[in-house]
Amino acid sequence: MEYLNFKFDKTLTKDVSIHIGKSIVTDINTYLAKINPDKVFIVCDSMIINNYGKQIKKNIQQCYKCQLIELKVSENNKNFKNLEFIIDNFFKYKGTQKSCFCSLGGGIVCNMTGLAASLVYRGISLVHIPTTLLSQVDVAPDVKQSVNSFQIKNSIGQWKAPDLVLIDPLFLNTLSDREMRTGLAEALKHGFSQDLSLVKYITTAIKKKVLRNEDVLETIIYKTISLKIQHWNNTPNMWNELEKTEKLTHIGHTVGKILEMVQIDYLSHGEAISHGMLIEFYISYLLGYVDMDFIKYAKEILTTTGLLYPLNKNYTSKKIINLMYQNYPLFAILKSPGSSNIESTSLTKKIVKKAVDWYLKEEKIRK
Ligand SMILES: NC(=O)c1ccc[n+]([C@@H]2O[C@H](COP(=O)([O-])OP(=O)(O)OC[C@H]3O[C@@H](n4cnc5c(N)ncnc54)[C@H](O)[C@@H]3O)[C@@H](O)[C@H]2O)c1
Numbered sequence: 001m002e003y004l005n006f007k008f009d010k011t012l013t014k015d016v017s018i019h020i021g022k023s024i025v026t027d028i029n030t031y032l033a034k035i036n037p038d039k040v041f042i043v044c045d046s047m048i049i050n051n052y053g054k055q056i057k058k059n060i061q062q063c064y065k066c067q068l069i070e071l072k073v074s075e076n077n078k079n080f081k082n083l084e085f086i087i088d089n090f091f092k093y094k095g096t097q098k099s100c101f102c103s104l105g106g107g108i109v110c111n112m113t114g115l116a117a118s119l120v121y122r123g124i125s126l127v128h129i130p131t132t133l134l135s136q137v138d139v140a141p142d143v144k145q146s147v148n149s150f151q152i153k154n155s156i157g158q159w160k161a162p163d164l165v166l167i168d169p170l171f172l173n174t175l176s177d178r179e180m181r182t183g184l185a186e187a188l189k190h191g192f193s194q195d196l197s198l199v200k201y202i203t204t205a206i207k208k209k210v211l212r213n214e215d216v217l218e219t220i221i222y223k224t225i226s227l228k229i230q231h232w233n234n235t236p237n238m239w240n241e242l243e244k245t246e247k248l249t250h251i252g253h254t255v256g257k258i259l260e261m262v263q264i265d266y267l268s269h270g271e272a273i274s275h276g277m278l279i280e281f282y283i284s285y286l287l288g289y290v291d292m293d294f295i296k297y298a299k300e301i302l303t304t305t306g307l308l309y310p311l312n313k314n315y316t317s318k319k320i321i322n323l324m325y326q327n328y329p330l331f332a333i334l335k336s337p338g339s340s341n342i343e344s345t346s347l348t349k350k351i352v353k354k355a356v357d358w359y360l361k362e363e364k365i366r367k
């Protein structure tokens with residue numbers, strides 16, 4: 001018997017440039033110059049192709065070859081078949097190793113385009129142009145790319161950092177209120193766990209009815225992404241020991257992701273993680289960390305924001321717990337609000353069930 005080995009030290013280090021600003025996308029070719037692609041493949045949400053996709057293609061064509069790939073977007077369509085469709089079109093329209101993928105749409109398009117970009121020739125350049133608030137604050141400035149399989153959200157995926165992220169708040173002019181709120185949930189998550197002044201900024205904007213003001217949105221986007229990056233910078237081992245250290249981004253998500261799975265396309269992502277946050281904050285309370293006043297405060301904020309979309313009869317404790325414990329759930333336990341003091345841990349079914357039961361009872365009262 002012989003033994004051989006070799007070390008694979010191909011680094012994932014990459015500088016990701018994130019530009020945020022009104023009308024920034026009109027200058028897209030200036031930004032693309034750094035990548036200098038031989039062809040740009042825009043993967044565009046079919047719902048926004050007329051509003052934005054065709055115009056952006058025209059702009060790019062002033063300097064680069066460009067092909068639009070249109071995608072019908074839904075969680076059910078976020079699958080392998082449509083990933084293959086994107087990749088097939090890339091080769092059909094003569095993409096090369098020097099070509100680049102560019103997502104134009106919400107989180108679904110970003111995730112699918114990112115995964116395609118990681119697979120084609122084992123990785124080509126990737127630009128994200130996110131058009132929903134959620135994708136602007138969370139999905140695009142990130143490295144997780146994925147599709148769903150067997151109703152399990154994001155179960156097939158890959159790490160792939162974008163080369164460039166262009167965030168233009170003007171896209172949000174056409175976004176529905178419900179989709180706006182879903183992005184706010186992500187911003188509030190960072191606020192509750194890292195900086196309560198962001199929570200205050202958002203709620204004040206809602207109360208003053210200036211939330212849709214582009215400068216206000218730009219501030220929310222900038223602050224949220226800054227907090228996300230701050231968390232990454234303070235967690236140096238994050239990418240090597242993800243399951244142990246990805247504490248903050250998990251908040252509300254361990255439960256929230258299950259709530260999304262109970263009935264696909266019923267809750268938006270933001271609504272699911274908002275319910276998820278309250279259940280997880282209650283777990284923190286049961287463990288002796290946060291107090292009931294904080295839970296009431298968080299509930300009030302999420303209610304004001306309109307994020308607590310009512311759960312229907314499909315959301316039973318049994319279903320939620322069974323789905324959750326099909327895997328090995330890790331929970332982000334918030335120890336003190338607004339201070340990045342979070343622990344990532346496994347929990348017994350008993351304590352999680354207690355929190356879910358409490359919440360479902362609260363929901364009944366709310367209705
Ligand atoms: N780090 C990550 O990778 C990460 C983080 C959070 C969520 N996600 C994923 O992101 C997805 C959710 O993202 P999303 O909420 O953006 O969903 P989405 O992509 O489905 O977009 C939501 C809706 O908004 C529409 N839309 C997009 N841009 C628009 C615009 N400018 N004007 C009007 N309508 C517009 C879309 O057609 C769609 O109907 C989920 O699949 C989730 O798993 C990934």
